[in-house]
Amino acid sequence: MQLTRLDLGHVRNLDAVSLAPGPRLNLLLGANGAGKSSVLEGLHLLAYGRSFRGRVRDGLIQRGAEALEVYAEWRPDPSRPDQRRRAGLRHAGQSWTGRLDGQTVGQLGELCAALMVVTFEPGSHALISGGSEIRRRYLDWGLFHVEQDFLAQWRRYARALRQRNALLKAGSGGAQLDAWDHELAEAGQPLDLRREAYLERLQGAVQRIAAVLAPGLGEATLSFLPGWRRSDLSLADALLVARDRDRALGHTTVGPHRADWRIGFDARPEQGLLSRGQAKQAALCCLLAQAADCADMSGGHWPVVALDDLASELDREHQRQVLEFLHGVEAQVLLTGTELPPHWPMPLVEGARVFHVEQGGVLPAD
Numbered sequence: 117m118q119l120t121r122l123d124l125g126h127v128r129n130l131d132a133v134s135l136a137p138g139p140r141l142n143l144l145l146g147a148n149g150a151g152k153s154s155v156l157e158g159l160h161l162l163a164y165g166r167s168f169r170g171r172v173r174d175g176l177i178q179r180g181a182e183a184l185e186v187y188a189e190w191r192p193d194p195s196r197p198d199q200r201r202r203a204g205l206r207h208a209g210q211s212w213t214g215r216l217d218g219q220t221v222g223q224l225g226e227l228c229a230a231l232m233v234v235t236f237e238p239g240s241h242a243l244i245s246g247g248s249e250i251r252r253r254y255l256d257w258g259l260f261h262v263e264q265d266f267l268a269q270w271r272r273y274a275r276a277l278r279q280r281n282a283l284l285k286a287g288s289g290g291a292q293l294d295a296w297d298h299e300l301a302e303a304g305q306p307l308d309l310r311r312e313a314y315l316e317r318l319q320g321a322v323q324r325i326a327a328v329l330a331p332g333l334g335e336a337t338l339s340f341l342p343g344w345r346r347s348d349l350s351l352a353d354a355l356l357v358a359r360d361r362d363r364a365l366g367h368t369t370v371g372p373h374r375a376d377w378r379i380g381f382d383a384r385p386e387q388g389l390l391s392r393g394q395a396k397q398a399a400l401c402c403l404l405a406q407a408a409d410c411a412d413m414s415g416g417h418w419p420v421v422a423l424d425d426l427a428s429e430l431d432r433e434h435q436r437q438v439l440e441f442l443h444g445v446e447a448q449v450l451l452t453g454t455e456l457p458p459h460w461p462m463p464l465v466e467g468a469r470v471f472h473v474e475q476g477g478v479l480p481a482d
Contacts, residue, residue: 117232118448119159119420120200121189126181128154133478137450138469139194140443144452146473152452155478156235156422158186159450162205163233163420164257165224173209183208188231193417203227225260225267232261232419234407236400238429243402244395248376255311255377258318258406262413266310273303277373285366293359300371301352308351308372312340315377321405321412322379329404329437330397334382343374396429400438407447418447427453439464 123134130151144152153169157176160168161184167176177184187204191197205214205227214221216230242250259266280296283289319338326336344354354370355362362368379398381390390398404421411418421442426435435457442449443464452473456465470481 117417117419118191118194119188119450120191121187122155122159123185123187124155124158125185126178127151127158127184127186128176128178129476130154130158130178130478131476133476135471135478135480137448138467139448140446141439141465141468142448142450143456143465143468143470144450144473144478145455145470147454150473151476151478152473153237153424155473156237156424156450156452158184159188159233159420159422160235161207162186162188162203163228163231165228168235168237168239171209172207177207177209190231190420193415201230203230229260229267232410233422234403234410234419235422235424236403236426236429237422237424240399240403241392241395243399244379244390245392248374251377252311252373252375254402254406255314258409259310259314261410262314263310269303269307269310273300273307273372276300276303277368277371281367284362284368287363289359289363297352297355297359300368301350301355304351304372308342308346308375311372311375312342315340318402318405318409321408322401325404325408325441326381326398326401328441329401329434330381330394333394333397336398336401337380339378339380341376341378343372343376344370393431397434400430404441408445411445418445421447421449423449423451425452427457432457432459435459436461436464 118139119137121134121136124130125132128151144155146152157167157169161172170176172184183206185204185206187202189200189202191199192201193199201217203214203216206212212224214224214227216226221227243254256270276296276299280293280300283293283296315338319336322336322338326333344351349357351371358370379402407419407421426438430438439460472479472481
């Protein structure tokens, strides 16, 4: 996948900017607060339907503007220049409109399914050290892009969960609750198995990438944690056992919406023992493993890789390793920084397209 155009309007401190990224490394350079991260944030919004720095209405829209706008063009297969896709999003915080290949879309998921972007930013360590919702979202994003029928399965479960929770809050029971218990179990059991199988597949990619980017941690192991005692009970039985407790609490306490996963390394078997720096390394390995899996499932076409302020997140040696790895797989990379670090090997940055971000604008280097 190769991004060929990115237009942003009223994204934080950026006015109307447009850039044409090159096929490999793209450097967005500028002073702190110039808006470098906002460029990646706008791209992330188009690909994920949300920002990586909070809600759209909490400062993402430029002050005084009614809405922000993001437009992108890309080639799904870089070897086929005749193939081009385009998507646009106008977001006002509470409402939005979107278009994909000239057609209006009714759900943000349609935009997210079209454009694949993997983002590593200062908050990415939360994938390892944060709450379980972030890790479930990581699994679901990967499945969403590599298994076409996964979204329908996820929506079926989400609908059943909403209905059951509404009944629990209302204090209802009997036949209605029995029916939604059945639907939740029917939708949840295969959802859980898909997530576990996907995590097992990712483990090999994580191990290969961690051996390059985090060799000091040793071999990585990924472990799936179901949202109920699956070894003892089916989901249907677990829902029945938990019914009285769920009615008292007013929500469903067992099921795939409570699932989680863990990563351990030979040198740090417990996830909680990882330092902040090691958690960042582990998160980056997991994100790039997911990108590699997407490439494997789509004929070798890597997602766009967005790296925000890599120089402040990783030490020099790990920066070099990441750049060498991405150079080797020929991924398109958008990378922000205050300057071009002098210690980066020249063969890795030769031919890079450089953009200067300053005073609300983005200009290509001379």
